[in-house]
Amino acid sequence: MIKxxxxxxxxxxxxxxxxxxxxxxxTNLVIAGLSIQSATQKSMDQIRSSLGNDVTLSVDFRNMMxxxxxxxxxxxxTSLTTTMADSLKDLxxxxxxxxxxxxxxxxxxxxxxxxxxxxxxxQQDTNKPNDQSEQASNQGDxxxxxxxxxxxxxxxxxxxxxxxxxxxxxxxxANTNNCxxxxxxxxxxxxxxxxxxxxxxxxNDETIIQELTIVxxxxxxxxxxxxxxxxxxxxxxxxxxxxxxxxxxxxxxxxTSAIYYLDDPENAEAFVKLxxxxxxxxxxxxxxxxxxxxxxxxxxxxxxxxxxxxxxxWIVVIAGSAILCLILALTIRNRYYxxxxxxxxxxxxxxxxxxxLIEIGLIxxxxxxxxxxxxxxxxxxxxxxxxSSSSSNVMQMDQxxxxxxxxxxxxxxxxxxxxxxxxxxxxxxxxLDVSIxxxxxxxxxxxxxxxxxxxxxxxxxxxxxxxxxxxLSRKEG
Numbered sequence: 423m424i425k426x427x428x429x430x431x432x433x434x435x436x437x438x439x440x441x442x443x444x445x446x447x448x449t450n451l452v453i454a455g456l457s458i459q460s461a462t463q464k465s466m467d468q469i470r471s472s473l474g475n476d477v478t479l480s481v482d483f484r485n486m487m488x489x490x491x492x493x494x495x496x497x498x499x500t501s502l503t504t505t506m507a508d509s510l511k512d513l514x515x516x517x518x519x520x521x522x523x524x525x526x527x528x529x530x531x532x533x534x535x536x537x538x539x540x541x542x543x544x545q546q547d548t549n550k551p552n553d554q555s556e557q558a559s560n561q562g563d564x565x566x567x568x569x570x571x572x573x574x575x576x577x578x579x580x581x582x583x584x585x586x587x588x589x590x591x592x593x594x595x596a597n598t599n600n601c602x603x604x605x606x607x608x609x610x611x612x613x614x615x616x617x618x619x620x621x622x623x624x625x626n627d628e629t630i631i632q633e634l635t636i637v638x639x640x641x642x643x644x645x646x647x648x649x650x651x652x653x654x655x656x657x658x659x660x661x662x663x664x665x666x667x668x669x670x671x672x673x674x675x676x677x678t679s680a681i682y683y684l685d686d687p688e689n690a691e692a693f694v695k696l697x698x699x700x701x702x703x704x705x706x707x708x709x710x711x712x713x714x715x716x717x718x719x720x721x722x723x724x725x726x727x728x729x730x731x732x733x734x735x736w737i738v739v740i741a742g743s744a745i746l747c748l749i750l751a752l753t754i755r756n757r758y759y760x761x762x763x764x765x766x767x768x769x770x771x772x773x774x775x776x777x778x779l780i781e782i783g784l785i786x787x788x789x790x791x792x793x794x795x796x797x798x799x800x801x802x803x804x805x806x807x808x809x810s811s812s813s814s815n816v817m818q819m820d821q822x823x824x825x826x827x828x829x830x831x832x833x834x835x836x837x838x839x840x841x842x843x844x845x846x847x848x849x850x851x852x853x854l855d856v857s858i859x860x861x862x863x864x865x866x867x868x869x870x871x872x873x874x875x876x877x878x879x880x881x882x883x884x885x886x887x888x889x890x891x892x893x894l895s896r897k898e899g
Contacts, residue, residue: 568667
């Protein structure tokens with residue numbers, strides 16, 4: 423059969439070249455679709471991973487505003503408690519957790535690091551309404567960030583903040599007065615690891631004095647985070663144990679937020695569903711933020727690209743099979759006499775079909791090998807076109823949206839820089855690698871084999887259902 427197949431290919435060289443060209447085109451388009459499909463899935467996984475494996479529980483003031491009656495004031499007494507947070511810390515998927523309290527304080531023993539904006543803000547305060555001026559004056563010079571542990575804080579894990587001396591706080595520092603401060607704050611006040619200082623705050627007209635011991639000093643590496651009024655300047659942030667924050671706020675139960683670190687970022691949605699099912703927390707008042715909104719915003723273009731790639735592969739497979747079926751059907755019509763004679767000589771229909779498969783299989787193998795090289799170029803070209811289209815859609819959506827405030831602009835800018843900016847820079851970028859993988863090769867081999875079998879089986883089944891006499895009687899010429 424192999425010898426007859428080779429002779430047939432050589433005899434019908436025109437048909438052989440035509441089939442070869444068609445199969446090369448089909449395999450190139452299929453491998454491009456498959457590689458883009460797998461690349462977009464990998465990119466979406468990377469986006470999910472880059473957003474982190476944390477889920478944050480906090481008061482949902484936005485939802486409270488939405489559900490209030492017109493003119494009704496939103497209660498500022500709603501607080502998240504450690505009891506609520508504890509109900510989620512032992513759930514499935516949770517590997518660790520961190521409770522946070524964010525507050526402010528003053529100090530009589532150290533001075534805050536001031537910037538030029540502090541003076542301008544003070545001048546502007548004189549022109550503010552009395553209630554706003556009073557609110558600003560009540561803000562302490564220092565921001566107190568009280569945590570169960572500093573091990574998982576984003577600023578330190580992403581190296582925006584680096585430890586220069588001492589250590590960070592861990593769960594072993596529970597119920598201690600240990601703290602970590604910024605290097606500029608330390609140098610301005612001639613402080614080092616082991617030194618102590620006091621901070622003060624007022625709760626219910628009662629002055630609370632808390633002594634702190636420095637166990638670590640950190641440095642801010644990103645210059646764009648330095649600045650603002652002294653109470654908003656990150657160099658004036660003091661990290662303490664959770665108990666210190668509770669002392670300064672006058673509550674041993676209330677916390678600002680609870681962050682749960684999961685075993686896998688992919689389990690974020692599953693954890694949120696489980697938490698809502700098994701806890702008694704009112705999720706109309708409190709929210710579990712798994713960064714899904716940010717994920718959806720950044721993954722939407724990739725999902726569209728993946729859907730297009732999947733649809734494209736199906737179109738190519740169906741259209742390619744139809745074209746090959748048509749060509750082979752016309753070819754078999756010209757081989758009626760050959761098939762009729764072979765059947766008359768007693769050759770089985772299976773062997774005749776097998777010879778047809780060998781012929782197109784030999785062509786497909788050569789086309790398959792070539793497409794592994796040319797398919798890479800096709801994937802890159804199609805990937806660039808889809809990326810350009812996705813980038814244009816994102817820009818149009820941004821232009822149609824409402825004008826964001828300063829904080830939203832910063833968030834949007836950071837989002838684009840971190841995700842879309844990294845992913846949409848062509849095939850050379852590792853974030854959207856459309857290179858052909860081993861899985862793509864296996865998928866392409868399966869698709870190619872399926873196309874060849876279908877394109878042979880359909881026309882052969884039509885011819886071979888006839889008797890040798892009927893086949894010979896239909897011979898043309």
